[in-house]
Amino acid sequence: MRDIFIERRENLLRIAIKEDNILKECFIEEERFEPLPGEIYKGTIKNIVPAIKCAFIDIGYNKNAYMYIxxxxxxxxxxxxxxxxxxxxxxxxxxxxxxxxxxxxxxxRYTVINNLNKGISFSKKIKDEKFKENIQNNIQGLDDIAVVIRTNAQFVDVDTINKEIQKLYESYKKIYTTFNYTLKPKKLYGESSIIYKILRDSINGDTASIIVDNPSDYDVIKGYVDGKPDISVDIFNYEGHRNIFDYYEIEKEILALRNYTVPLNCGGCIVIEKTEAMNVIDVNSGKNVSNKTMEKTAYMTNHEAAVEIARQVRLRNLSGIILIDFIDMKYDEDKIKVLRALEDGFKQDKNKTMIYPFTELGLVQIARMRRGKSIYEYIQEPCSECNGKGSLLKLSYISLLIKNDILKVDAESKINNIYIEINNRYELEITKDMAKFIETFNELGKEIYLKFVDDVEYFKVEALIFNEKIEDVKEYKVII
Known part of the structure; x- marks a missing residue:
């Protein structure tokens, strides 16, 4: 069964999707003043460069957008x-x-309309010819736009589909009216949160629950679900003391994504590395010696690796060219089975993904369209001490983790004084704007004592219970 966890904190929205208690996808949205995929704008063409067949367009931001001709x-x-x-x-x-x-x-949820083509078409995942015929005969098509029937349409009646098409078409006409009466470049349409995308694309018949910690988000979700006949899901308004991701131990799994080596149950592992041009994944048999033949060992390791690679690619939101170096396999039928396992892992993926056959060198290439940032871009940044070759956790993310630890301590016993040790690699960034760093904890009403050290990997949080302890660290008390 599928469970969806939605956590909103300050300017950050995080959504995790678990299937049978295994983390499958994680979406993070920061409040940013920049154009986001799916938004619709009125723009003005500022320049056209024929040599690269590209137009540059003012859409109301500092940077011009670009469009290939x-x-x-x-x-x-x-x-x-x-x-x-x-x-x-x-x-x-x-x-x-x-x-x-x-x-x-x-x-x-059931259809997409666009003005690129005309007529009615179907998602490639829809194989039922009787369903297609029924839609063709009963759908209320539109003369000036195209209608694409989505997979979810198979689970509702034609009347529901027609109502959605009309609703989308009304929005479409409104966009064009606004475009014609707007003088300057500006945004005309755009859902302001990934919550709508998740509701539209990620809720299916297997979704058991949605757990949310913000009353406004709860109302949005409930209103959406109540209006969809094919959705039956329990919605819970979480009111616990700790953050959702911390309470359900999702935070640990996100942190684990910084590890480039992922162990497999069979004893093997996959190693994920990012180069300038692509992501490269190497499959190793490691300690997998359970099979009597090398051929069987290679197949079993590769098959399990294919399943895990699909999960890791979606979870980390890797995109572009992804090159997989599987262990050499002798038999073509084994290669087909491994490819099938890889393809099955991307069946629920909403990003456009192409998987190519094995090359003569035993490599498999995946081309995955970029949609949003990778998980790395949200939680880590290049390390200045090693010329950008390594990476560190972002200070904004460390602040979130520290707050989680303070909330955990506070839930056990009401503590007023908190001592934090943090790696001195962050000292310059923190002291440059101490108020900004501490504001994450100010709402908790704690006295913060902060010391920079070099013998902790990132940070350590300690509750100060006894007066002697407080006296020992009084020189590190933060005063804003």
């Missing part, structure tokens, strides 16, 4: 100064602005 999008006749309706495809990366498309699409 593509006959498929019918955007060959663009002109400088022209107003254009666009949709964000990829968020900003570094100095690069957002990538946008020259067409728009509005997703619902």
């Amino acid at each position: 593509n006959p498929r999008e019918k955007n060959k006749s663009l002109k400088k100064g022209q107003d254009i309706l666009i949709e964000v495809a990829k968020e900003e990366i570094g100095d690069k602005g957002a990538k946008v498309n020259g067409f728009i699409s509005l997703p619902g």
